[in-house]
Amino acid sequence: MKLLHCSDLHIGKRVNGFSMLPDQQKILGQIVRITQDEKPGAVLIAGDVYDKTIPSAEAVELFDWFLTRLAEQSVPVFFISGNHDSPERLDYAGRILQKQGVYVSGCYQGKVDCYSLCDEYGPVHIYLLPFIKPAMVNAYREQRSDSYHQAVKEVLAGLPVSPGERNVLIAHQFVVAGGAEPERSDSETLSLGGIDQVDASVFDGFDYVALGHLHGPQRIGRDTIRYSGSPLKYSFSECRQHKSICMVELGEKGTVKTKLIELTPARDMRKIKGKLRTLISPEVAGLADPEDYLHVTLTDEETVIDAIGKLRHVYPNVMQIEFENRRQQAQGAFSLSSEAAREADPFELFQDFYEAQNNQPMSESQQELVRRALAGNREEAR
Template identity: 50%
Template sequence: MKFMHISDLHIGKRVNEFSLVEEQKHILGEILELLKKEAVQGLLVAGDIYDKVIPSAEAVDIFDEFLTQVAQINIPIFIISGNHDSPERLEFGSRIMHNNNIYIYGEYDAKVQKIVLNDEYGPVNVFLLPYIKPVIVNKKLSSQTESYQECVQLALQDLKLDTSQRNILVAHQFVTAAGVSPERSESESISLGGVDNVDFGVFADFDYVALGHIHRAQKIGRDTVRYSGSPLKYSFSECNHNKSVTLVEIKQKGEIFINLISLNPLRDLQELKTTLAELQSGSTLEKVSQNNYVHITLTDEQEILDAIGKVREIYPNVMLLDFENKRSQNDLELELLTNKDLQEKTPEQLFADFYLKQNNQELTNQQQKILQQVLAEALQETER
């Protein structure tokens, strides 16, 4: 039986105030075509369907259209909530959808849901565990777990898995391997101190674990415990990620084949460090498409008036613009004035030091005369 594993759609997400609605529609359309092309028999969606607890109407429409199209090609869909989702809102209408092979488990209700599929090798058990944390599990099970590790162990302990059969778990947690964390990016929610981590060992009895939460596709602990990653890049820290879907083919017990298929976004996220002259010459267009979302760092030493306007003439989708030159380096090195500085230096000397740091050159004689005149006039005003 062949499954496709995806997660972290974050429908409705904005990156640097740019809406990615068109990109998300495009990538979901590509995923739909891959479901057909690869003759997939089950779609595992491991949480963070939406980017906000209260998604926009547009975001809900996008996911509704995607579910409708997948249901039309008669592929079972298994969906859990992630930490970005509202469990109650995601689960709306789930009992009706169940009749169309759409299984949505949003709000944890003291058990792990189980759906059984069958193929020529026998049953395949798909277990759904939405995003949980101690406060949720303790409320539902009247327990006193203190860590994410404990609450996941408790949630799974009564499953009584038949390990002679093939068992798949869909979950959305921060899973680590003997203290080693997966590779993360800036667009993920991060808890200080690793308090939310769950060791992969708690999933030892499952043949495949379809994880969500981390945006880079990767295994954790073993090949069959995997994050699918997000289908789109949601921060410039993900520029070097190869976004993909994960195909999992499970034949007889113990025989699992995993294949990552790359996705092709409508617009990529890229970073570029260059001068304005190089941008305007068109030489950068060979490596960074004009269509893409870009983070540009200009290295020009001279001040550029309306830099963002000039950059947008070449790259209309520039999201971030930074500068890297002697002036910006000096900015990083500026220190707070001490009482000694204020006591020993005149206002002219303090301003001259500041000007040198900002512009990497000293005041000219003419500028010094202007400064002295301005300070004298200011002094006269204060004495009146």
């Protein structure tokens, strides 16, 4: 049996003021086509369906379109809530959706939903564990859990997992293996002190664990505990990631194969660096798609007037711009006592200030301009 694993859709997300909905429409369309081609036995969505607890109407409409296209293929869909979702909103009409082969677990209510599929090797049990916190678990148990690890461990320990049959878990937590820190990105929600960490050892009873929460595709401890990653890049810390979905193939008990199917976005997200004149030249702009989302680092030493406007004339989707030059590195390095300032020559004082702020001396033309300005001030003072 093949299972298609994806997560962290973040439908409705805005990145640096840019709506990702058009990009999400295209990437979800790719996942629909991959489902048509690969014909998996089920689609697993491991949380963070939406980017906000109260998604926009456009975001809800897009997810409705996605589910409808999958349901038209008669492929079961299983999805859970993530930390960005509203569990109650995801659960809405859940029992009605089951009649269309769509199974959702939004709110944790003291138990973990389980559904079974069958193939020539027997049943495959799919457990749906929505995003949980210790307080959510404590509401249904006498023994208090003070950590995310303990909470998840207690919840899973109570499941009737049959060791002789194949078991799959969908979860949305921050999972580590042996204390090793997995790859994280700036677009993920961080917690202080690692209090949200769950050790991968709690999943020992499962043949495959479909994780959501971290945006980079990666294995945790073993090949069969995986983050599929987000289908799109949502921060510039993800520039080097290759976005994909994971196709899982379950054979007889103990046989699991995984392969990553790369996704192609409508626009890539990348960084470029250099002087303005070089970056906007046709030779450089033509090296990649100028419609990509860009973080631009300008290295011009001179002041650039309307840098963002000039850049967007060539690259319309510039998201961020910063300057990297000697002036920025030396910003704020000039200091002088009031007594020394009164005794210093005005031209030398300005010359020292300019060099401290710009990390380079004034040119001869700039020196002449300052001398004329100071001379004019002295004439007016007389």
